[in-house]
Amino acid sequence: MWGRLAGLMAKEFTQVLRDPVILFLVFFLYSAELVICTLALGFDVQNLKLGVIDHDRTEASRTVIQELTAGDNFVLADQFADIRQVEDRLQRGALDAVVEIPPGFARRIAAGRRADLGVVVDGSNGNVAARARAYVIEILARFAQERTAALRHAHGVQPALRVWYNPDLTNTRFMALAMLAQAGLILGVVLPAAAIVREKQGGTIEQLRVTPTRAHELFLAKITPTIVICTGAVFPALFILMLMGVPMQGDVVTLLGLTVVFLMSAVSVGVFVATITNTLQQALLVSFFGLFPLLFLSGTIAPIETMPGWLQAASLASPLRHYVDIVSGLFLKGAGIGELWSHALALIGISAAMFAGGWLLFRRQW
Structure with a gap:
């Protein structure tokens, strides 16, 4: 054998x-x-074109914009005064997402109240749209967490977040x-x-x-x-x-x-x-x-x-x-x-x- x-x-x-x-x-x-x-x-989408409508124009709203464009996920394409101004840009594919910051945004955050933001995503490409939506939610959640953490730190509590095995996600x-x-x-x-x-x-x-x-x-x-x-x-x-x-x-x-x-x-x-x-x-x-x-x-x-x-x-x-x-x-x-x-x-x-x-x-x- x-x-x-x-x-x-x-x-x-x-x-x-x-x-x-x-x-x-x-x-x-x-x-x-x-x-x-x-x-x-690779499903990591980078350099998405972001449009911003800032009705608040405060330090808090500018910080939100900086947070959104600080990494590789979004590139600030332009800022607009009204949502109607971005419709043509979205139709031509010149924008992937638009974030609208309402007036009174900073006051609501300072008062510890809920502050909503408007987000419009180009859904013609489902994968890109899903990633853009997830990126906006993640970045805004991190912004809210940092604001909350600052208040907690004043009372001696400081949360720490660690990502194991794949720290850059x-x-x-x-x-x-x-x-x-x-x-x-x-x-x-x-x-x-x-x-x-x-x-x-x-x-x-x-x-x-x-x-x-x-x-x-x-x-x-x-x-x-x-x-x-x-x-x-x-x-x-x-x-x-x-x-x-x-x-x-x-x-x-x-x-x-x-x-x-x-x-x-x-x-x-x-x-x-x-x-x-x-x-x-x-x-x-x-x-x-x-x-x-x-x-x-x-x-x-x-x-x-x-x-x-x-x-x-x-x-x-x-x-x-x-x-x-x-x-x-x-x-x-x-x-x-x-x-x-x-x-x-x-x-x-x-x-x-x-x-x-x-x-x-x-x-x-x-």
């Missing part, structure tokens, strides 16, 4: 290492595409880790599926059936190169993540071990795809048909908490969801196996179920 298995693995490694297209795709997904997709899919770190996980999922599914179906389509599977080779030996030979190469590709990805400012707080050995477990679950999906398809075209179509739900249910595109209850339960079957939690915990929180063991068990369960299904179907074909 071991001699046959070693020969099959040697053949598979030779085929992969001699294929420049596969090697390029592995390197590209773990390097260039990681950077490109992270920067392209950017989405770049999370997206970079999500792209790392997606690269492993795509390669883990597509490469073994294509390798097994290629044997079917080329007719060599018939030749293997008349040899002493066992089905499980063929399975092991087909999946091992993908796991080894993708695990090795993590090292250049770590260097790129470091250049992008993603801190590695956890243990690299734990990362590699859990990466192997994740790749096993991804490969098991690819093996199952290979058992239900007969041509390379079918395998690729079915692979991508399954990849999109796994991606959407992983929490990388939309928070899992915002999904319906039945989809939240279905997301537990996505290997990507568990691995994103693993790499986020390892990189950003410094978590160890003690905190991540439940995700590892979930990945092992997914692998066992998919390998069992693929094994039963392949045994009938073998």
Whole structure:
């Protein structure tokens, strides 16, 4: 058995290492595409064009304007005397948001009363509108907190706010880790599926059936190169993540071990795809048909908490969801196996179920 298995693995490694297209795709997904997709899919919107209507014209209203434009979120495009003056600018897309400060704003704050502000957001781009609205609410809440804190400080009470794990509240770190996980999922599914179906389509599977080779030996030979190469590709990805400012707080050995477990679950999906398809075209179509739900249910595109209850339960079957939690915990929180063991068990369960299904179907074909 071991001699046959070693020969099959040697053949598979030779085929992969001699294929420049596969090697390029592995390197590209773990390097260039990681950077490109992270920067392209970053949901941190900056330099939004802000218009201001200040009816109060006091120190408090000027402070609000300064707070809104102090960071990178908003750029003060212009100040207006009336809301009617901004309608044309909003229609032309020259403004993303408008804040209207009513008269008596400073007096209401000094009296400790509620002071409302008017906010108009261009909703033609839903993502930008949602971010602009969130930025305005966050900045104004911080302004109110600072005013309240000043009053509390006079009585000896000073609240302190600390943000753990991502102090600057950017989405770049999370997206970079999500792209790392997606690269492993795509390669883990597509490469073994294509390798097994290629044997079917080329007719060599018939030749293997008349040899002493066992089905499980063929399975092991087909999946091992993908796991080894993708695990090795993590090292250049770590260097790129470091250049992008993603801190590695956890243990690299734990990362590699859990990466192997994740790749096993991804490969098991690819093996199952290979058992239900007969041509390379079918395998690729079915692979991508399954990849999109796994991606959407992983929490990388939309928070899992915002999904319906039945989809939240279905997301537990996505290997990507568990691995994103693993790499986020390892990189950003410094978590160890003690905190991540439940995700590892979930990945092992997914692998066992998919390998069992693929094994039963392949045994009938073998």
